[in-house]
Amino acid sequence: MEKQTILFVDDEESIRSSVSRKLVKKGYDVETAVSGEDAIIKLHQTHYSLVITDLMMGKKNGVDVFNEVYRKNVNTNVMIITGFASSPLLETALALGPCGYLLKPFKSAELYQMIQKCLDKTS
Numbered sequence: 001m002e003k004q005t006i007l008f009v010d011d012e013e014s015i016r017s018s019v020s021r022k023l024v025k026k027g028y029d030v031e032t033a034v035s036g037e038d039a040i041i042k043l044h045q046t047h048y049s050l051v052i053t054d055l056m057m058g059k060k061n062g063v064d065v066f067n068e069v070y071r072k073n074v075n076t077n078v079m080i081i082t083g084f085a086s087s088p089l090l091e092t093a094l095a096l097g098p099c100g101y102l103l104k105p106f107k108s109a110e111l112y113q114m115i116q117k118c119l120d121k122t123s
Contacts, residue, residue: 007048054081062093066080066098083104
């Protein structure tokens with residue numbers, strides 16, 4: 001399988017490291033961002049096949065990251081992860097049209113399936 005580059009954005013270190021390790025084992029090239037601000041900087045430096053972002057973060061949240069992805073490159077899909085099943089921020093994010101979203105905690109199989117669905121949309 002050709003490696004796909006994924007940017008994984010989460011301000012929670014344990015989730016960020018756990019998920020990125022799993023994705024690397026699956027053969028993906030993975031970069032991580034510790035915040036929305038960090039993600040936006042990386043988006044201006046590198047092209048990603050997929051951006052997976054948490055919603056609830058500091059000054060720049062997942063919606064800000066989502067908007068920046070589409071300002072930069074409409075061919076990059078965004079997948080949302082969140083611990084909140086219902087929130088105005090989630091409603092806003094879903095209205096932007098992510099390729100998918102998962103509620104934390106999620107199973108690895110769900111994550112891989114959603115990633116593949118998102119990557120299939122870009123090919």
